[in-house]
Amino acid sequence: xxxxxxxxxxxxxxxxxxxxxxxxxxxxxxxxxxxxxxxxxxxxxxxxxxxxxxxxxxxxxxxxxxxxxxxxxxxxxxxxxxxxxxxxxxxxxxxxxxxxxxxxxxxxxxxxxxxxxxxxxxxxxxxxxxxxxxxxxxxxxxxxxxxxxxxxxxxxxxxxxxxxxxxxxxxxxxxxxxxxxxxxxxxxxxxxxxxxxxxxxxxxxxxxxxxxxxxxxxxxxxxxxxxxxxxxxxxxxxxxxxxxxxxxxxxxxxxxxxxxxxxxxxxxxxxxxxxxxxxxxxxxxxxxxxxxxxxxxxxxxxxxxxxxxxxxxxxxxxxxxxx
Amino acid sequence: xxxxxxxxxxxxxxxxxxxxxxxxxxxxxxxxxxxxxxxxxxxxxxxxxxxxxxxxxxxxxxxxxxxxxxxxxxxxxxxxxxxxxxxxxxxxxxxxxxxxxxxxxxxxxxxxxxxxxxxxxxxxxxxxxxxxxxxxxxxxxxxxxxxxxxxxxxxxxxxxxxxxxxxxxxxxxxxxxxxxxxxxxxxxxxxxxxxxxxxxxxxxxxxxxxxxxxxxxxxxxxxxxxxxxxxxxxxxxxxxxxxxxxxxxxxxxxxxxxxxxx
Amino acid sequence: xxxxxxxxxxxxxxxxxxxxxxxxxxxxxxxxxxxxxxxxxxxxxxxxxxxxxxxxxxxxxxxxxxxxxxxxxxxxxxxxxxxxxxxxxxxxxxxxxxxxxxxxxxxxxxxxxxxxxxxxxxxxxxxxxxxxxxxxxxxxxxxxxxxxxxxxxxxxxxxxxxxxxxxxxxxxxxxxxxxxxxxxxxxxxxxxxxxxxxxxxxxxxxxxxxxxxxxxxxxxxxxxxxxxxxxxxxxxxxxxxxxxxxxxxxxxxxxxx
Numbered sequence: 001x002x003x004x005x006x007x008x009x010x011x012x013x014x015x016x017x018x019x020x021x022x023x024x025x026x027x028x029x030x031x032x033x034x035x036x037x038x039x040x041x042x043x044x045x046x047x048x049x050x051x052x053x054x055x056x057x058x059x060x061x062x063x064x065x066x067x068x069x070x071x072x073x074x075x076x077x078x079x080x081x082x083x084x085x086x087x088x089x090x091x092x093x094x095x096x097x098x099x100x101x102x103x104x105x106x107x108x109x110x111x112x113x114x115x116x117x118x119x120x121x122x123x124x125x126x127x128x129x130x131x132x133x134x135x136x137x138x139x140x141x142x143x144x145x146x147x148x149x150x151x152x153x154x155x156x157x158x159x160x161x162x163x164x165x166x167x168x169x170x171x172x173x174x175x176x177x178x179x180x181x182x183x184x185x186x187x188x189x190x191x192x193x194x195x196x197x198x199x200x201x202x203x204x205x206x207x208x209x210x211x212x213x214x215x216x217x218x219x220x221x222x223x224x225x226x227x228x229x230x231x232x233x234x235x236x237x238x239x240x241x242x243x244x245x246x247x248x249x250x251x252x253x254x255x256x257x258x259x260x261x262x263x264x265x266x267x268x269x270x271x272x273x274x275x276x277x278x279x280x281x282x283x284x285x286x287x288x289x290x291x292x293x294x295x296x297x298x299x300x301x302x303x304x305x306x307x308x309x310x311x312x313x314x315x316x317x318x319x320x321x322x323x
Numbered sequence: 324x325x326x327x328x329x330x331x332x333x334x335x336x337x338x339x340x341x342x343x344x345x346x347x348x349x350x351x352x353x354x355x356x357x358x359x360x361x362x363x364x365x366x367x368x369x370x371x372x373x374x375x376x377x378x379x380x381x382x383x384x385x386x387x388x389x390x391x392x393x394x395x396x397x398x399x400x401x402x403x404x405x406x407x408x409x410x411x412x413x414x415x416x417x418x419x420x421x422x423x424x425x426x427x428x429x430x431x432x433x434x435x436x437x438x439x440x441x442x443x444x445x446x447x448x449x450x451x452x453x454x455x456x457x458x459x460x461x462x463x464x465x466x467x468x469x470x471x472x473x474x475x476x477x478x479x480x481x482x483x484x485x486x487x488x489x490x491x492x493x494x495x496x497x498x499x500x501x502x503x504x505x506x507x508x509x510x511x512x513x514x515x516x517x518x519x520x521x522x523x524x525x526x527x528x529x530x531x532x533x534x535x536x537x538x539x540x541x542x543x544x545x546x547x548x549x550x551x552x553x554x555x556x557x558x559x560x561x562x563x564x565x566x567x568x569x570x571x572x573x574x575x576x577x578x579x580x581x582x583x584x585x
Numbered sequence: 586x587x588x589x590x591x592x593x594x595x596x597x598x599x600x601x602x603x604x605x606x607x608x609x610x611x612x613x614x615x616x617x618x619x620x621x622x623x624x625x626x627x628x629x630x631x632x633x634x635x636x637x638x639x640x641x642x643x644x645x646x647x648x649x650x651x652x653x654x655x656x657x658x659x660x661x662x663x664x665x666x667x668x669x670x671x672x673x674x675x676x677x678x679x680x681x682x683x684x685x686x687x688x689x690x691x692x693x694x695x696x697x698x699x700x701x702x703x704x705x706x707x708x709x710x711x712x713x714x715x716x717x718x719x720x721x722x723x724x725x726x727x728x729x730x731x732x733x734x735x736x737x738x739x740x741x742x743x744x745x746x747x748x749x750x751x752x753x754x755x756x757x758x759x760x761x762x763x764x765x766x767x768x769x770x771x772x773x774x775x776x777x778x779x780x781x782x783x784x785x786x787x788x789x790x791x792x793x794x795x796x797x798x799x800x801x802x803x804x805x806x807x808x809x810x811x812x813x814x815x816x817x818x819x820x821x822x823x824x825x826x827x828x829x830x831x832x833x834x835x836x837x838x839x840x841x842x
Contacts (some may be wrong), residue, residue, distance in 0.1 A: 013837060058837075061676055065834045086678040097669025100598075102605045107598055114594045115677040115684065117587065159673075350750045353757020361760040368770045369624060373631030450776075493612045500619030509623050514630035 003198045004037035008069035029055040031222040042193040044213035045202040052222040053202040090160035090168045094175035101145040116163035130158040150181040170201045206312040237309040240284035246302030257295040359389040363447035378451040384508040386443035390436035395495040397432040398478030429475045436471030462538035470531035473558030479565025530554040599691035617649035642707040644769040649699025654692040658738030659755025662746045682823040689738030722798035730791030736818040787814040
């Protein structure tokens with residue numbers, strides 16, 4: 001039985017709503033989403049801002065009521081069996097908020113442990129174990145108001161795991177965290193999955209999704225755009241390899257000339273500080289390096305790399321196609 | 324002259340409008356109508372129980388004292404807004420306009436205080452069946468206006484301190500409490516220990532409340548002149564003190580090169 | 586049993602939170618003291634009736650419990666929302682009223698600091714003899730009024746959740762409750778139109794119990810009335826909580842974003 005099932009899940013917001021205002025635009029945040037997540041999967045939700053990722057997660061953890069459609073977590077309906085769902089899921093979100101600032105990290109965990117009915121006998125051991133797991137040992141008695149963003153994030157994870165949930169929802173957990181911290185976080189998440197927890201993760205960071213997720217759903221404008229393993233998604237990028245050329249001050253004419261080279265599908269220019277990066281998507285099986293460099297003419301160039309399409313390329317192409 | 328008058332009126336109104344986010348009835352009614360009315364009732368009944376003075380005493384005392392809330396808070400907010408918009412320094416720099424500017428800022432504040440006081444007076448007198456003769460209204464109103472002006476002056480001082488200490492609400496509430504105890508609002512001045520009476524003489528409201536009580540039983544403008552004159556002078560003194568404090572804190576903050584630019 | 590432990594632990598942690606703000610603490614002690622001082626001066630100037638000063642002292646000190654609750658309770662849920670914790674409370678499997686009540690109860694509990702301070706102020710500055718008639722019953726009555734005010738605060742919290750400036754509502758009923766619930770003035774002396782409202786408010790009966798235990802008089806009926814009303818508030822508050830959370834889940838207003 002799938003752990004998470006979405007069946008035509010829909011959520012509409014009325015913007016400009018309030019106590020008095022009736023009229024206002026209707027925004028369909030989630031439009032008929034169908035998904036299933038199997039036990040032990042680390043499932044990723046990828047999509048641009050406003051795609052409906054957070055809305056979907058909030059519906060699954062019963063914080064939002066769907067407008068229509070159904071969703072089940074561990075067989076329990078998120079609208080009818082609210083208590084059962086809440087007992088078995090954990091929710092971790094990124095950012096600074098969501099903790100009691102004037103309490104210590106330890107007291108915050110005690111508080112939530114009570115909320116999740118963690119039995120008094122096991123509470124102390126469990127909290128200690130989790131503090132160690134997330135690397136907050138020695139800092140747990142300090143007030144949260146003094147914690148860095150990374151520490152708060154780690155405390156959130158500890159909080160989400162207090163009651164040993166079967167399903168863990170992580171909403172952009174590494175936002176604003178330094179690379180080292182984020183790497184440790186990813187390791188923790190992977191360990192959890194290895195231990196059997198089903199995890200649904202939303203993230204902006206492609207490499208994170210690529211590294212961690214068993215399967216990824218790409219969502220844009222509330223709809224499912226693509227679904228598959230990272231490898232499958234990369235294969236969806238129509239085309240061959242990607243040519244990247246570092247350029248310094250490429251003119252528009254030069255770019256247009258490059259675009260005209262046979263075998264090139266699309267050309268993009270990214271700013272990278274002093275330099276720019278020319279990214280060219282190629283047709284399968286062509287090698288146009290020489291032609292491109294020729295087309296650039298006098299424009300100073302730096303490194304030239306040729307690589308396979310990444311998840312980011314896939315994402316850009318998939319999401320871009322819907323705009 | 325005309326420029327100053329314009330600065331006086333227009334400047335005052337525009338800055339005041341900005342601060343009137345509390346124009347919502349959900350804030351106005353509890354803060355400016357319900358609380359002062361119940362302050363009147365609360366103390367009037369205590370006075371009855373304790374056998375001190377009469378209902379009239381408490382109606383006037385508390386209704387006038389309550390101007391402190393709009394006057395102190397509004398002045399605090401006005402100055403705070405100036406500071407936030409970073410125009411406060413500019414205001415302090417133009418000495419020729421300084422007085423009219425600040426007096427202009429205070430006009431809506433004074434009006435606010437008077438309005439609140441009048442509502443409390445009318446409602447309190449009605450509920451407690453205290454008779455207010457029509458002839459006593461003009462002198463009584465004058466007392467309220469002068470009280471409001473004087474309290475606004477204190478509001479400027481408080482605002483200057485609050486900018487430095489950064490805790491407006493706490494300061495205003497403390498000043499409110501001090502006024503409540505000292506100024507003969509509920510406890511007759513004669514019953515206060517000597518030192519408290521001396522302090523009261525230097526605080527706003529003491530003189531205008533005393534005048535107001537006399538006005539309500541028929542004293543005319545001439546009889547009230549002494550007290551009201553003293554009150555007005557005190558108010559002016561507070562305005563000057565407030566401006567001096569603001570200028571001092573501004574200079575100090577520039578010297579200390581604090582990030583909170585004046 | 587589990588529920589009791591939950592209530593106790595969450596209440597205790599909330600008390601910790603509230604006890605740790607220096608500035609709020611200062612004002613919450615000073616504010617009732619201003620009124621207490623005025624009241625003591627008044628009674629000293631007037632009646633020296635036996636028990637008048639003691640009655641004023643216990644009344645004025647209990648006022649502090651209400652002050653500590655009124656404004657903060659009305660803004661309690663807005664506060665949780667801004668902190669980002671409201672969502673997490675809703676997402677938990679524990680019924681929400683069990684989580685909200687300790688919040689307002691902790692506010693009333695912290696009001697006991699004010700009660701003690703005011704009593705000491707009366708004793709050492711005004712020389713009011715604090716010799717209460719029935720000390721144990723007095724302590725019990727204080728406990729009961731704290732619970733009553735805490736539960737009244739819970740009602741206030743859930744009733745004002747929709748209003749952005751809910752703090753103003755709480756601040757606005759601070760003095761009315763002092764008056765209507767007879768903190769200083771026995772009900773018999775209040776105007777007739779007020780009394781039916783007074784009877785429906787738990788703090789009224791809590792205050793009666795406190796006063797009677799200090800000065801003499803029957804305490805049990807007042808205690809029972811206070812507890813009975815407290816229970817009724819719990820029921821009403823629970824019903825309202827269910828409605829507001831369902832509404833919030835529909836309109837997506839549990840979080841700020």
